[in-house]
Amino acid sequence: MRKPEILAPAGSLEKLKTAIDFGADAVYMGGSKLNLRAFADNFTDEQIKEGVEYAHSRGRKVYVTLNVFPHNEDLEGLEEYLINLKELNIDAIIVSDLAIFATAREVVPEMEIHISTQANNVNWKSAKLWHEMGAKRIVLARELSMKEIEEIKDKLPEDCDLEAFVHGSMCMSYSGRCLISNYMTGRDSNRGACAQPCRYKYYLVEEKRPGEYFPVFEDDKGTYILNSKDLCMIEHIPELVKSGIYSFKIEGRMKSSYYVAAVVKAYRQALDNYWNDPENYEFKQEWMDNLLKVSHRNYHTGFYFGEKIKQTYESSSYIRDFDIVGIVKSYDKETKTAVIEQRNRVFEGDVVEILRPEGANFEVKLNNMHDKAGKKIDVAPRAQMIFTIISDVELKEKDMLIKSK
Incomplete structure (x- = not known):
């Protein structure tokens, strides 16, 4: 068994360096095209080059996201972009669409490819097919239980890596595939421009009573019916390691450098403590204390253990102490x-x-x-x-x- 990787978000060059400095084994970033964070400080070629050199000089890796669902016009210039990324010496690309995947296999066949969570991999057979087509890693859908992940790992070849989110914001739709933003604001979440309407406060209006707004209650707790909690698996490092997940992914390319530093540090220390002495491993409250200080919504364990209440009904605001x-x-x-x-x-x-x-x-x-x-x-x-x-x-x-x- 290999020691799992801590994979951190890099929303800017400063955040990339912060993630590396605080212990990330790898970072993922968006380049100038085809990534799902249109409003992040996405990297120029010069910044990618500097970031790759900074990471590689310290024995770390850099992955670039090309995980949008591209329309016809989005494919223009794709071949040149992929060749450019190869020349910049990145370690892998993260894709969700077959067109981008197929193009990468054609023009940069030696490039390592990771399949994004956007591809909604929820079973071993689809994961195996992606691997047979040339993918090195599968980023699992967020909607999987620990038991399902273990079964997927058991049925895959040993050289097929699994990656899963362990911390950060959750999307109310299936692994990020959502049309609400597009319908309500014209900003397409599947092309990187989500307006997060799932965080809005909703009321019910009956068609014959215009102007009469009735609050939508959920167990009398509030009206933010689509507002998800944040994922936090810091207390379950042993289970994550034993499941066969190789890469522990932290969400947050739009978050601050402080967020990146504190979250990476907590997971770095927890993983190292467990890996170095699993028989005597004890969870330390200071790891959770650091995670409670950064900007976050109420924490939960997502779908890993079947926790029922995954939504925050009282408010869409972050806790930021x-x-x-x-x-x-x-x-x-x-x-x-x-x-x-x-x-x-x-x-x-x-x-x-x-x-x-x-x-x-x-x-x-x-x-x-x-x-x-x-x-x-x-x-x-x-x-x-x-x-x-x-x-x-x-x-x-x-x-x-x-x-x-």
């Missing part, structure tokens, strides 16, 4: 001075937590704040301004400063 307020750029041991780049407004005397790839979080008080010019300040109000503090605790480059709201 902590924000990133700065990133350490450098630390001088002699003067105990830390140079920090601001990310959210922060004040002299604030107590912040330090989030770094290894070890538990710890607190530091922001003392003796000065701006870049050396002027004493009591607040760092401007985005990405540089300021300094004095800290007796040694800080490290790329440490994240987070603070409760």
Whole structure:
């Protein structure tokens, strides 16, 4: 059995580097075409090149998503795009459509192909067929139980990898295939432009009583009938490993660098602890604590164990108790001075937590704040301004400063 891979979202070059720094084995990103996050900071060729070099120099991998359902016009330039991705030295592409799959097999036959969750693989026979056609990995549909996943793994060749989502937002429709956004707003979720109407608040109107809006109740809990909870499997690492899933996928290309860092760190530490000593493995609450601090909806375990209540009825809002307020750029041991780049407004005397790839979080008080010019300040109000503090605790480059709201 191989040690599973931690696969993290990379919505920008900064987030790619953050994911790698905090322990991801691989990242997935969108390029300039054919990916399902039209409003993410998708990568230019130059950024892909820099990201691949950053990952490969650290022994990590980069996958590029081409997982839309393309219309005729979307196929124009596909061959050139695939050849370009090959020349950029990416490790695999993620596809859901047979046209893109077939084109890739024709023009870049040596390119590793992963089949997206959008392809709705829910049984071993379809997974086996994709593998026989040349796919290296199957990203399983979210609607599978642990028992079903184990059966799929048992019936597939050993060299066919399985990937599954373990954390992040869930879609109310079948593994992301949805038409609601297209119907209501003209933005096609299957081409990367979802407006998330499943998060809207709905009322019932009877046709002969226009203007009379009746709330839609679900067990008297509220009206957000399509609003899904977030997936979280941090407490079930042993079951995930034993199921045969090779890649543990984290959702969130539209989320912040802080989200990427905290979630990757939690799963990295949990997996490493289990893998290194499975007989004495114990879940640590600090892993869940980090996941509860980032922006999220109520957590649940999706379809893995048959949990019944998968929707959040009270509100579509995220729970967001902590924000990133700065990133350490450098630390001088002699003067105990830390140079920090601001990310959210922060004040002299604030107590912040330090989030770094290894070890538990710890607190530091922001003392003796000065701006870049050396002027004493009591607040760092401007985005990405540089300021300094004095800290007796040694800080490290790329440490994240987070603070409760």
